[in-house]
Amino acid sequence: xxxxxxxxxxxxxxxxGGIAVAALGSxxxxxxxxxxxxxxxxSRAVAELLADRGVRTRVVTTAREAADAAGPGTTLLxxxxxxxxxxxxxxxxxxxxxxxxxxxxxxxxxxxxxxxAPGVRTRSAAGADTLAPACDLPAATSAGRAATGDDxxxxxxxxxxxxxxxxxxxATLLVLPxxxxxxxxxxxxxxVLLNESLADEGNASLALQLLGSRPDxxxxxxxxxxxxxxxxxxEDKSLVDLIPAxxxxxxxxxxxxxxxxxxWRARRLGPLVTEKLPVVIRASEATEGxxxxxxxxxxxxxxxTVLRAATRERLAALVGVPAAQAxxxxxxxxxxxxxxxDHGHGHDLNNTLFxxxxxxxxxxxxxxxxxxxxxREVRTS
Numbered sequence: 397x398x399x400x401x402x403x404x405x406x407x408x409x410x411x412x413g414g415i416a417v418a419a420l421g422s423x424x425x426x427x428x429x430x431x432x433x434x435x436x437x438x439s440r441a442v443a444e445l446l447a448d449r450g451v452r453t454r455v456v457t458t459a460r461e462a463a464d465a466a467g468p469g470t471t472l473l474x475x476x477x478x479x480x481x482x483x484x485x486x487x488x489x490x491x492x493x494x495x496x497x498x499x500x501x502x503x504x505x506x507x508x509x510x511x512x513a514p515g516v517r518t519r520s521a522a523g524a525d526t527l528a529p530a531c532d533l534p535a536a537t538s539a540g541r542a543a544t545g546d547d548x549x550x551x552x553x554x555x556x557x558x559x560x561x562x563x564x565x566x567a568t569l570l571v572l573p574x575x576x577x578x579x580x581x582x583x584x585x586x587x588v589l590l591n592e593s594l595a596d597e598g599n600a601s602l603a604l605q606l607l608g609s610r611p612d613x614x615x616x617x618x619x620x621x622x623x624x625x626x627x628x629x630x631e632d633k634s635l636v637d638l639i640p641a642x643x644x645x646x647x648x649x650x651x652x653x654x655x656x657x658x659x660w661r662a663r664r665l666g667p668l669v670t671e672k673l674p675v676v677i678r679a680s681e682a683t684e685g686x687x688x689x690x691x692x693x694x695x696x697x698x699x700x701t702v703l704r705a706a707t708r709e710r711l712a713a714l715v716g717v718p719a720a721q722a723x724x725x726x727x728x729x730x731x732x733x734x735x736x737x738d739h740g741h742g743h744d745l746n747n748t749l750f751x752x753x754x755x756x757x758x759x760x761x762x763x764x765x766x767x768x769x770x771x772r773e774v775r776t777s
Contacts, residue, residue, distance in 0.1 A: 429475045429502070429586050431455060431615050436592035442603050443615075451608045457619040459484035463491035465614040468577070470497040471607055472614045475586065477501050477508035479618040485511040496576040500606055502586045503547045513582060516557075519549040519566045525587070526597055527568060531560035535605035536569065539598035544568040547585040581606055696760050697753040707767040708749055714774050725750045732770075736777055745770075 427433060431443035431453055443453045456462050459480065466472050472491070474480075480488065489511050492499045501512060509516050525546040529536035536542075542561065549566035552559075559567035561584075568584035583606070588599040607613055690699040705723065712722035715735045721727040729745045744751075748770060754760040 427617070429589060430617065434591065436590065438591050439589045441591045441594050442589050442600070442607070445600065445604055446608050446613060449604070449608055451611060451613050453613045453615055455615045455617060457617055459487040459616075459618070462614055462616040463487045465612075466491040466495035466497055466499075467612075468496035469610050470495065470612045470614055471500060471610045472497060472616060473500045473502070473607060474504075474512075474616045474618070475502050476618050477504040477512055479623050480508060481623060482511075484618070484623075488512060492574065492578070492580060494576065496574070496578045497610060498579055498581065500581045500583060502583055502589075504582060505548065513570075513572060513580060515554050516550050516552045516570065516572070516582065519551060525585075527561040527563055529560050530562050531558060531569075533558050533560050533569075533571060535602060536560040539602035539605065542598045542602045543587040543593055543596060544583065544585050544602075546587055549584055550582055691757070696757070700753055700760060700763055703764055703767055704749055707771055710771060711749075711774055714771075732774060735774055 428437045429439050431439045432455065434440045446453060454465065456465060462472060462474070472488075472495070474488065477485075485508060488499075492512070499512075501508070504512060504518070506518050509518060525543050526541050527545045528541050529539070531537070544561040545563045545568045549563055549568050550570045551566050552570065552572075554572060556573050558571040560569040560571070561567065570582040572580040572582070574580060587593050588603045594600050594603065687699070690696075708722045708728060709719065711717075711732055712719060712728055715728075715731040717728055717731050725746055729749065732745055732749075748763070748766050751763075754763050
């Protein structure tokens with residue numbers, strides 16, 4: 397019981413440590429592509445650079461807020477278009493048609509292209525992460541090579557579309573002009589906006605030009621409450637995908653701690669080895685201690701077996717029976733009987749040395765007395 401309590405306490409400490417680590421981590425990380433996050437996968441760096449250039453960034457989490465904020469002087473950035481349901485896509489589509497501003501879609505898939513960019517089809521990920529502009533779009537030509545090709549590529553038959561950063565003939569940056577004077581930008585990867593990669597190649601220049609062409613930037617990060625479960629992507633999500641950010645590390649730490657604890661508890665592998673006791677224990681104390689353990693466990697069978705076996709081995713040495721035959725009643729009982737002669741008439745030797753298990757504690761005590769008396773008689777005979 398004490399060992400079980402220790403194991404439970406150890407597990408509780410590990411769980412508390414994992415929860416504390418996850419809580420600390422979740423308090424400093426807002427999420428991927430969040431302009432408030434300074435984590436490697438956040439986008440605080442690009443938001444601060446835009447602020448230095450006079451661009452005001454506003455974070456919204458619902459399609460209604462995003463649609464209401466859209467206008468001719470606004471850039472609307474949607475970080476996860478595929479999360480939007482039918483209602484949310486309809487609101488955004490209406491705002492795109494009427495606002496006259498710029499809309500930037502990050503890595504939209506076939507689920508959202510039908511409503512947000514009709515006439516555009518998606519392709520698989522590009523073969524290279526960093527690509528050359530290969531177009532006459534001013535933002536792309538001044539930025540040069542950028543990391544636009546690690547997620548999606550696009551193809552379209554629309555006549556006025558501008559195709560940039562191609563990979564195997566398919567654009568990873570697509571600009572679609574709108575009749576109201578605005579435009580829609582499809583960016584195949586959000587890598588150019590991440591803190592950890594903003595300084596690579598022309599990522600910073602491309603990000604600032606795409607998001608800083610208007611004085612206001614509406615950074616739309618669809619929340620779970622804003623998503624439409626019935627209309628979300630049909631792709632099955634694994635258990636790992638459903639774990640909130642920050643908890644993956646906590647679970648990994650708990651797993652490692654559990655493995656180390658298992659190794660620690662299993663350190664005594666292989667055969668046991670004898671060691672000298674740090675102190676000398678009196679034989680009587682050891683005997684009494686073992687007897688109490690037998691009594692507490694009600695192990696009369698084990699106790700009687702030990703008593704009889706020890707007595708048989710000592711008797712075999714006294715009467716000249718080989719040690720290998722000390723536990724053979726056919727050999728030992730006649731030898732002891734012969735040694736006792738006339739003095740052995742009061743003993744049922746076979747029952748005493750090889751009999752059944754005592755029925756209660758009193759019978760066990762009586763058996764011990766009989767064995768002791770038998771051994772004394774053999775020694776004195």
